[in-house]
Amino acid sequence: MSQNISVCLLLSLSLSLSACAHHKQTANNIAHKPSSIHKKSGLYILPDLDHGLIQSPINIRSFNEETINTHEITFHYQDKIKAIENLGNTVQLNFAEGSTVSYEGLNYDFKQVHFHTPSEHLIDGMTFPMEMHIVSSIAAKNKNDTPRYLVLGILFKMGQANKFIDEFLNQIPKTEHGIVPLKMGAVKLNDLFSSTKLHDVKNFYHYQGSLTTPPYTETVQWFIFKHIIEASPEQIETISTIEGNNARHIQGIFTRGID
Ligand SMILES: [Zn+2]
Incomplete structure (x- = not known):
């Protein structure tokens, strides 16, 4: 590889x-x-370069860990997930308004959580069976401005059944583009990890990159959670069967640092 x-x-x-x-x-x-x-x-598909050099996902080399991360990240989230969607190429949970994360003086609004099977990010060249993205953003003020994103990436390995995933697994709409409202409080991110871990930036690898789907916008602050979370093979299989392989290939790191 x-x-x-x-x-x-x-x-x-x-x-x-x-x-x-x-x-x-x-x-x-x-x-x-x-x-x-x-x-x-028509013989080959060789796309011209239509983006820059800070693309995602990447292979994260964990020996960068000794770098001192001095960033401050603060979550203010009300655990309010209001709906679940089957988008065909991913399973998505939508947040109600009101949850934010602040980083370097900017406030990002929590928007949605979605899944990739297998993982998009690699750690030391190792892929994982599933990755979850918690997407927050700042809307562009003007029409031609680019929105800014902060995405938390959570990697999953096979293991014990995961409580958070169990809370919505049976409610994923069977039909593509189906959306089902969720009772507020029925699906809780707090059941995935304790908020104390979220508040310590040392629990994340951080780098600057892009969206991993078109238009590959390069205004994303990526935070990949270092702790690998367990989900049962059945849970991962259920999500994987719905969305198929939806992981983008890893991209060059070039001069970027991981902290
Ligand atoms: Zn994603």
Whole structure:
């Protein structure tokens, strides 16, 4: 896998970051034909670089842990999850208004929680069967401004059944784009982890990156929880069956730091 990644990175540099998955088929033709020709021919899909260099997800190398993290992150969340949606490509829980997280003087509003199977982020090259994203954002003031995001990533491993997941698992709508209201207080993030752990920034790997789905907006403060949470194989399987493989490939870190 690491070999593949390094091949991809090398190719990416010479190719303006072309798609890694296609390097085998295209390697012989690359030097002579710009990607737009491939696109026109319909033979290959080599997307032009339409984003910057701070993309997500990434492989987090845990030996960066000794870096002193001096950021302050404060949660003010009322545990109010109001609905559950089957979006076809993910399962999503929607927050009621009123929960916020502040970081470096900015207040982000909790919006939703969704799942990826398998995990998008890797720790020391290791993938996990599931990752949950708690998404908060600051709406753009003007039409042309970019919204800012703060996303908490929680990685899951196979183990004991998870109380939080049990609270909504049987309520996921069967039909794609179905949405079901939840009784307030029936699904509680507090049952996933104690809020004391959330308030200590040392429990997270932090880096700056992007959304992992289009438009891959690069205004995301990522906080990946260091503690790996357990869920039962059945719970993970249920979510995975609904959403399929919806994990984006890891992206180059380039000059970014993890703290
Ligand atoms: Zn996500």
